[in-house]
Amino acid sequence: xxxxxxxxxxIILDHYRSPRNRGELPVPPAHKVEGFNPLxxxxxxLYLDVDPESDAVRDVKIAGQGCSISQASTSMMSAAVKGxxxxxxxxxxxxxxxxxxxxxSKLEGEGEGDGSxxxxxxxxxxxxxxxxxxxVVKFPVRIKCATLAWNTLQQALDETAQAQA
Amino acid sequence: MTALDVATVKRDFPILERKVNGKRLVYLDSASSAQKPIxxxxxxxxxYRRHYANIHRGVYTIAEEATAAFEAARRKVAxxxxxxxxxxxxxxxxxxxxxxxxxxxxxxxxLRAGDAIVLSxxxxxxxxxxxxxxxxxxGVELRWIPLTSDFRLDLSNLDALLDGARxxxxxxxxxxxxxxxxxxxxxxxxxxxxxxxxxxxxxxVPHVATDVQQWDADFIAxxxxxxxxxxxxxxxxxRLELLEAMPPFLGGGEMIRDVRLDGFTTNDVPWxxxxxxxxxxxxxxxxxxxxxxxxxxxxxxxxxxxxLTGYALEALRDRFGESLxxxxxxxxxxxxxxxxxxxxxxxxxxVSQVLDEDAVCVRAGHHCAKPLMRQLGVPATTRxxxxxxxxxxxxxxxxxxxxxxxxxxxx
Numbered sequence: 039x040x041x042x043x044x045x046x047x048x049i050i051l052d053h054y055r056s057p058r059n060r061g062e063l064p065v066p067p068a069h070k071v072e073g074f075n076p077l078x079x080x081x082x083x084l085y086l087d088v089d090p091e092s093d094a095v096r097d098v099k100i101a102g103q104g105c106s107i108s109q110a111s112t113s114m115m116s117a118a119v120k121g122x123x124x125x126x127x128x129x130x131x132x133x134x135x136x137x138x139x140x141x142x143s144k145l146e147g148e149g150e151g152d153g154s155x156x157x158x159x160x161x162x163x164x165x166x167x168x169x170x171x172x173x174v175v176k177f178p179v180r181i182k183c184a185t186l187a188w189n190t191l192q193q194a195l196d197e198t199a200q201a202q203a
Numbered sequence: 204m205t206a207l208d209v210a211t212v213k214r215d216f217p218i219l220e221r222k223v224n225g226k227r228l229v230y231l232d233s234a235s236s237a238q239k240p241i242x243x244x245x246x247x248x249x250x251y252r253r254h255y256a257n258i259h260r261g262v263y264t265i266a267e268e269a270t271a272a273f274e275a276a277r278r279k280v281a282x283x284x285x286x287x288x289x290x291x292x293x294x295x296x297x298x299x300x301x302x303x304x305x306x307x308x309x310x311x312x313x314l315r316a317g318d319a320i321v322l323s324x325x326x327x328x329x330x331x332x333x334x335x336x337x338x339x340x341x342g343v344e345l346r347w348i349p350l351t352s353d354f355r356l357d358l359s360n361l362d363a364l365l366d367g368a369r370x371x372x373x374x375x376x377x378x379x380x381x382x383x384x385x386x387x388x389x390x391x392x393x394x395x396x397x398x399x400x401x402x403x404x405x406x407x408v409p410h411v412a413t414d415v416q417q418w419d420a421d422f423i424a425x426x427x428x429x430x431x432x433x434x435x436x437x438x439x440x441x442r443l444e445l446l447e448a449m450p451p452f453l454g455g456g457e458m459i460r461d462v463r464l465d466g467f468t469t470n471d472v473p474w475x476x477x478x479x480x481x482x483x484x485x486x487x488x489x490x491x492x493x494x495x496x497x498x499x500x501x502x503x504x505x506x507x508x509x510x511l512t513g514y515a516l517e518a519l520r521d522r523f524g525e526s527l528x529x530x531x532x533x534x535x536x537x538x539x540x541x542x543x544x545x546x547x548x549x550x551x552x553x554v555s556q557v558l559d560e561d562a563v564c565v566r567a568g569h570h571c572a573k574p575l576m577r578q579l580g581v582p583a584t585t586r587x588x589x590x591x592x593x594x595x596x597x598x599x600x601x602x603x604x605x606x607x608x609x610x611x612x613x614x
Binding site: 042045046051077079107 | 550551552553556557560567568569573576582583611612
């Protein structure tokens with residue numbers, strides 16, 4: 039049985055209490071995307087400013103409200119992607135979601151065979167502090183709280199790419 | 204009136220013997236769904252083991268027994284809410300379906316563009332969305348009774364809201380705030396303006412003696428599962444003449460008298476609204492649940508909940524003071540046993556997660572009442588709710604677990 043300390047690691051509580059990159063960015067050039075978790079009312083507002091020259095995240099700001107997991111995950115995501123090239127950001131999204139879903143499928147008793155996929159997704163990606171969120175997967179109903187920020191980021195990337203196309 | 208002996212009552216509920224995380228299960232989510240006593244489980248088991256067949260069909264013994272048990276359950280439910288006729292109880296899937304039945308059958312046959320329906324800000328989505336769907340389809344206008352600062356209906360503008368309205372659809376008890384609404388004067392006011400009255404009595408019927416004749420409403424929706432009965436069955440009460448005038452809702456077997464290639468004629472009320480094989484065994488369980496709570500006496504059930512709610516409100520205030528906000532009336536005469544609250548700076552889901560460590564089951568979220576949550580200006584609350592099997596020790600366990608959560612998330 040997983041204890042709450044597995045879920046609420048100190049670094050998560052730290053990001054929850056002192057979220058990084060909170061605020062707004064002027065739109066445009068930044069792109070604004072809102073993400074909702076209708077189940078629990080978590081809300082993430084993401085301002086993503088992509089530099090088309092370098093194809094990298096020039097700046098990122100976050101707003102919104104919700105539980106500690108959703109808000110800490112948002113804060114950690116913002117810190118992880120700021121200044122990073124978009125190609126790396128996309129890899130990070132895949133790696134993070136793989137980290138969440140591999141454990142989800144393990145919980146559903148689908149065996150250990152998914153490990154190689156996880157290894158593939160994680161190859162060459164440094165999750166750093168984000169690894170603290172892996173305890174969330176032991177609490178299946180909270181996975182959506184952790185992935186909300188990342189789905190919102192994915193949407194922002196897609197919309198930015200469309201706008202530039 | 205004999206007071207409830209909760210220690211004995213607890214023994215009627217096998218699930219309460221369970222341990223979760225090594226701790227005694229403290230179930231405080233009955234407003235969401237109540238636990239099931241042995242009496243209900245046994246009645247359903249016996250029904251499947253000894254009397255099961257489809258109803259209203261076969262002429263063999265067990266089919267007749269099944270039919271008799273199904274219709275006996277209808278009579279029990281009718282008596283429970285003091286309905287004048289058993290045929291005024293339509294079995295549905297749940298209270299939500301009961302409300303949808305009225306929206307699809309009565310409302311679509313009677314309401315035109317420009318007609319108004321009056322709702323309140325404290326309604327559950329089940330009593331909001333069916334009317335929004337109708338509004339979008341038919342151009343019906345929705346009007347809203349706002350709330351006062353002490354979490355009651357603000358009736359200061361009621362006459363203007365009801366002017367030209369065809370329906371008042373209102374909750375008898377808020378699933379979030381616990382507020383009890385005084386239905387009779389609301390029904391009188393609505394009738395004066397020529398509007399019918401639908402009561403969402405989902406949270407009320409299991410907890411307070413209900414008399415549909417005293418309310419003088421036109422439609423009343425409630426469910427079995429909040430009354431210690433099974434899921435999958437609910438009820439709609441309405442007056443016979445109203446049900447008879449309404450077109451059918453779902454089409455299929457049972458709801459017909461005759462079918463020809465060029466059309467059909469409908470069965471009598473209530474079977475006209477019960478298309479397809481119904482939840483037969485669930486109806487038997489519903490009846491058994493009615494018997495179970497009736498044996499306590501609904502006055503005793505209510506008295507127990509008033510006392511326990513009072514204890515909980517006081518304990519929450521004493522222990523947490525200003526750091527915890529309670530959303531709901533403080534007057535025990537005007538509220539039921541659903542207590543919503545929020546810690547300053549701690550999200551309801553985080554609180555609920557920590558409570559689970561101590562096997563304390565509460566609901567966290569928007570409680571399917573997002574318009575109300577927006578009025579309150581909060582994304583979610585934690586809600587503890589009580590029933591016959593809860594006692595002060597359960598409230599004490601809640602308070603201790605909450606103290607742990609507060610300490611854990613101390614900002």
